[in-house]
Amino acid sequence: MISAHLHKLRQRTHVSADEEQAIRGSVAETRSVPAGRVLIRCGEPLSHSVMLLEGWMARFKDLEGGARQVTELHLPGDFVDLHGFTLKRLDHDVVALTDSRVAFVPHERLREITERLPRLGRIYWFMTNVDASITRELVLSLGQRSAISRMAHLFCEICQRLEAIGRATGEGCEFPLTQRELSECLGLTVVHVNRTLQELRRRGLVELENRQLTIRDRPGLEALAEFDPAYLYLDQHRF
Amino acid sequence: MISAHLHKLRQRTHVSADEEQAIRGSVAETRSVPAGRVLIRCGEPLSHSVMLLEGWMARFKDLEGGARQVTELHLPGDFVDLHGFTLKRLDHDVVALTDSRVAFVPHERLREITERLPRLGRIYWFMTNVDASITRELVLSLGQRSAISRMAHLFCEICQRLEAIGRATGEGCEFPLTQRELSECLGLTVVHVNRTLQELRRRGLVELENRQLTIRDRPGLEALAEFDPAYLYLDQHRF
DNA sequence: GAACGGGATTCACATGAGTTACATCGGCAC
DNA sequence: GTGCCGATGTAACTCATGTGAATCCCGTTC
Numbered sequence: 001m002i003s004a005h006l007h008k009l010r011q012r013t014h015v016s017a018d019e020e021q022a023i024r025g026s027v028a029e030t031r032s033v034p035a036g037r038v039l040i041r042c043g044e045p046l047s048h049s050v051m052l053l054e055g056w057m058a059r060f061k062d063l064e065g066g067a068r069q070v071t072e073l074h075l076p077g078d079f080v081d082l083h084g085f086t087l088k089r090l091d092h093d094v095v096a097l098t099d100s101r102v103a104f105v106p107h108e109r110l111r112e113i114t115e116r117l118p119r120l121g122r123i124y125w126f127m128t129n130v131d132a133s134i135t136r137e138l139v140l141s142l143g144q145r146s147a148i149s150r151m152a153h154l155f156c157e158i159c160q161r162l163e164a165i166g167r168a169t170g171e172g173c174e175f176p177l178t179q180r181e182l183s184e185c186l187g188l189t190v191v192h193v194n195r196t197l198q199e200l201r202r203r204g205l206v207e208l209e210n211r212q213l214t215i216r217d218r219p220g221l222e223a224l225a226e227f228d229p230a231y232l233y234l235d236q237h238r239f
Numbered sequence: 240m241i242s243a244h245l246h247k248l249r250q251r252t253h254v255s256a257d258e259e260q261a262i263r264g265s266v267a268e269t270r271s272v273p274a275g276r277v278l279i280r281c282g283e284p285l286s287h288s289v290m291l292l293e294g295w296m297a298r299f300k301d302l303e304g305g306a307r308q309v310t311e312l313h314l315p316g317d318f319v320d321l322h323g324f325t326l327k328r329l330d331h332d333v334v335a336l337t338d339s340r341v342a343f344v345p346h347e348r349l350r351e352i353t354e355r356l357p358r359l360g361r362i363y364w365f366m367t368n369v370d371a372s373i374t375r376e377l378v379l380s381l382g383q384r385s386a387i388s389r390m391a392h393l394f395c396e397i398c399q400r401l402e403a404i405g406r407a408t409g410e411g412c413e414f415p416l417t418q419r420e421l422s423e424c425l426g427l428t429v430v431h432v433n434r435t436l437q438e439l440r441r442r443g444l445v446e447l448e449n450r451q452l453t454i455r456d457r458p459g460l461e462a463l464a465e466f467d468p469a470y471l472y473l474d475q476h477r478f
Numbered sequence: 479g480a481a482c483g484g485g486a487t488t489c490a491c492a493t494g495a496g497t498t499a500c501a502t503c504g505g506c507a508c
Numbered sequence: 509g510t511g512c513c514g515a516t517g518t519a520a521c522t523c524a525t526g527t528g529a530a531t532c533c534c535g536t537t538c
Contacts, residue, residue, distance in 0.1 A: 043469065061379040064465055069382040071375045083372075086365035088477070091372045091470040115357045122350075125364050126325035132371035133322075133330045135378060136310045140300040142381035143308040143426030147495070178515065187382030192495055194517060226303055230282065231330040238327070386525070417485065428526055433487060482537080492527070502517070508510090 002027065002103060004077030004165045005051055009123065011164050012237045019120045022113040027051070027103045033096045039080070040094040046084040048106045052076055055100025056176055060184070061092045070185040072134055073097075073158065077165045083128045085110050098176045122239045133231045142187050145225075147196045150186050153225035155206055155213060160229050172206075175213035241266065241342060243316030243404045244290055248362065250403050251476045258359045261352040265344045266290070272339045278319070279333040285323040287345045291315055294339025295415055299423070300331045309424040311373055312336075312397065316404045322367045324349050337415050361478045372470045381426050384465075386435045389425050392464035394445055394452060399468050411445075414452035 002024065009015050015023075030053065033039055039050065039057065057080050059071040071092055074080045080094050085107050114121030134157070141150045158175065162168035177185070183193045200206050205221045207214045215221060241263065248254050254262075269292065272278055278289065278296065296319050298310040310331055313319045319333045324346050353360030373396070380389045397414065401407035416424070422432045439445050444460045446453045454460060 059375070061375060063379070063383050067383040069379045071378050083368040086361055086368050086478075087372070087472060091375060111361075114360075118354045118357075118360075121353075121357075121360065122325055125367070128364070128371065129322040129325050129367055132367065132374060133326070135371060135374045136298070136300060136330060139310050139374060139377050139381060140302070140308045142378060144302050144306040179517095180515080189496055190516085191497080191518090195495090198517085233326060239325075418487095419485080429486085430488085430527080431525055434525090437487090480538090483535095485533085485535105487530100487532070489530080490528095492525105493523105494525085495522105496524085497522075498520090500518085503515085505513090505515105507512085 001030070001053060002051065002077075004053065004075075004167075005079075007165050008077040011234055012126075013123065013239055019117055019123075022117055022120060026105045026109040026113060028106050028109070030101060030103045033100045033102055035096055035098050035100075037096045038093050039096055039102070040084070040090060042091060042093050043089050045089055046081065046087075046107070048104045049082050049085050049110065050080050050094070051103045051105060052078050052080050053101040053103055056097040057100060058095055058097055058181070058185075059090075059092045060095055068184050069187060070181070071138070072131060073185065075158070075161055075165065076167070079105075079124075079127065082124060083131070085124075097181060119239050126233075126237070126239065130233050133233065137231045147186070147188055147192060148199055149225055150188075151182075151193070151196050151200065152205065152221050153227055154182075154185060155215070156222055156225050156227040156229075157232070159213070159215065160232060160234070164232075164234055170215065170218055172212065172214040174211060175208060176211040240269070240292060241290065241316075243292065243314075243406075244318075246404050247316040250473055251365075252362065252478055258356055258362075261356055261359060265348040265352060266342045267345050267348070269340060269342045272335045272341055274335055274337050274339075276335045277332050278335055278341070279323075279329060281330060281332050282328050284328055285320065285326075285346070287343045288321050288324050288349065289319050289333070290342040290344060291317050291319055292340040292342055295336040296339060297334055297336055297420070297424075298329075298331045299334055307423050308426060309420070310377070311370060312424065314397075314400055314404065315406070318344075318363075318366065321363060322370070324363075336420060358478050365472075365476070365478065369472050372472065376470045386425070386427055386431060387438055388464055389427075390421075390432070390435050390439065391444065391460050392466055393421075393424060394454070395461055395464050395466040395468075396471070398452070398454065399471060399473070403471075403473055409454065409457055411451065411453040413450060414447060415450040 006015065052074050054076055057074040061069050061071055081090060084090055141153050145153060159168050159173050162173045179193045180190050183190045197208055205217050207216065245254065291313050293315050296313040300308050300310055320329060323329055380392050384392060398407050398412050401412045418432045419429050422429045436447055444456050446455065
C-alpha cells in the first residue's frame with residue numbers, strides 16, 4: 001500500500017526493519033480523493049501530513065486575477081505536504097489532478113518517530129529538501145529556459161521520477177494532465193502549450209496523447225532541456 | 240556576532256538558554272569573503288554549513304549558454320546552505336554579492352545538537368522549509384507576474400526580511416545589487432530591468448540609487464506586487 | 479588629468495509568447 | 509438521435525520583453 005513510498009526511500013538508502021515498521025505504523029487512515037478536489041487549502045492549520053499512494057496531485061499558488069502556478073507535481077509515494085509538519089500551515093493549495101488515494105500521517109506520530117529514530121528524521125528532512133531542489137530547478141526553467149526547453153525539461157523530470165518508483169520506462173510514461181494544467185506548470189498559455197507540444201512532435205522528440213507520453217528521442221529531449229538528474233538526488237546517500 | 244541569526248529565530252519562537260548555547264557552540268570558525276567569490280560550488284561534497292553574519296549572498300543556477308538564475312537571496316542571519324546538512328552536496332552555487340563575513344558550522348555538530356535538542360532540530364528543519372516557501376513564491380513571480388509586479392514583489396520581500404532582523408524601516412533599506420544581478424533574480428534582461436526600474440520611479444513607488452532602496456509608497460508597491468508576507472512565516476510558531 | 483572600466487542608460491529593432499476568436503472533436507446527459 | 513461542454517487545435521494580430529549596439533557616467537589608477 002505504501003510500497004511506492006518505501007521504494008522511493010530505498011532508492012536512496014537502506015531502511016531498517018525498525019524504520020520500516022515506524023513508517024508503516026505512522027499511517028492513521030487512508031482515503032480516496034476525486035480528481036479536482038482541493039485536498040489542502042492555503043493557510044489552514046494542519047495536524048497531519050498526507051502521503052500520496054495512488055494518483056497525481058499538484059501544489060498550486062494563485063494570483064488575484066485567477067492566474068495559477070503549479071509549484072510542484074506529486075506522484076505516488078510522495079508526501080504532498082511533509083513541509084506542513086514543521087510549517088503547520090501551507091502557502092499554497094494541494095489539489096488532486098486525478099482520482100487518487102492518500103494516507104494520513106498525524107504530526108504527533110511524525111514527531112514521535114523523528115525523535116525516537118533521528119536517522120529517519122533526517123531522511124524526511126532530506127525529502128523536503130529534495131522537494132525544494134525540484135522547485136529551484138523550476139525557477140531556473142521559468143526564469144531562463146525557453147518554452148520548448150522548459151516543457152522538455154518537465155517531461156524528462158516526470159519520466160525520471162516515475163522510473164524511480166518503477167512506473168516508467170525509457171519509452172515514456174502516463175501523463176494525465178490537460179494542456180491547461182500543463183500551462184499552469186510551465187507559466188505559459190494553453191495556446192502556446194499547444195504550439196510547443198506540436199513543435200516537440202514535429203522534431204520527433206515526444207508525443208503526448210490520451211494521457212500517455214511517448215518519448216521518441218530521449219537523448220535529444222534531454223539535450224534540448226539541458227536535463228541533469230543530479231538535482232533529484234536519486235543516488236545512494238548516507239544519513 | 241551571530242545576533243542576526245538569533246534575532247531571526249526569536250522572531251518566530253522562544254529560544255531556551257540550552258538552545259542558544261548549543262547554537263553558539265556550533266560555530267567552528269568565522270571568515271571574511273570578498274564580493275564575487277563563489278563560496279560553495281554546485282556538486283561539491285559538504286561537511287559543514289555556512290551561516291551568513293554580514294553581507295549578502297545568492298544561490299545561482301546556471302545554464303550552458305551562460306544564463307544564470309538566482310534562486311534565493313541571503314541576508315545576514317541566514318544559513319545559506321542549511322539544506323546541505325541533509326543533501327550533502329548542492330544543486331547550485333552560493334556566491335557572495337557583497338563583502339561578507341560567514342561562520343562555519345560542522346555537520347557533525349548540527350547532527351549532535353539536533354539529536355540532543357529535537358526541538359531545535361525542528362526549528363532548523365522549519366528554516367529550510369521557509370527557504371523552500373520563498374522559492375515557491377519566486378516560482379509564482381516568474382511564472383505569472385509581469386516584470387514590474389515581479390520587481391515590486393522582490394523589493395517588498397527584501398524589505399520585510401530586513402525588517403525582521405532590524406535592518407530596515409518602512410521607508411526602505413540598503414539594496415547592494417547591480418542591475419545585472421537584479422536581472423538574474425527576476426529572469427529579465429538588464430535592459431528591461433532598467434526600463435522597469437524607471438517605470439517604478441515614474442509611478443512614485445520606489446527609487447533605487449547608490450545601493451539604497453527608498454520606498455515612496457509602500458501600500459501602492461504591495462498592491463502592485465500582490466504581496467502577502469504569510470509565505471515568510473514571520474509570526475510566532477510552536478515547535 | 480588621461481586612460482580605463484564597470485555600471486547605467488538609451489535607442490532601434492526583432493521576436494517569443496499572449497490574446498482573442500472560432501472551429502473541431504469526443505464524451506455524456508437526456 | 510440532439511445538445512452541451514470540456515479539451516484540443518488554428519489563425520491573425522498585439523505587445524511585453526529580448527537583442528545588440530552606442531553612449532554616458534563616475535570612481536579608480538597611474
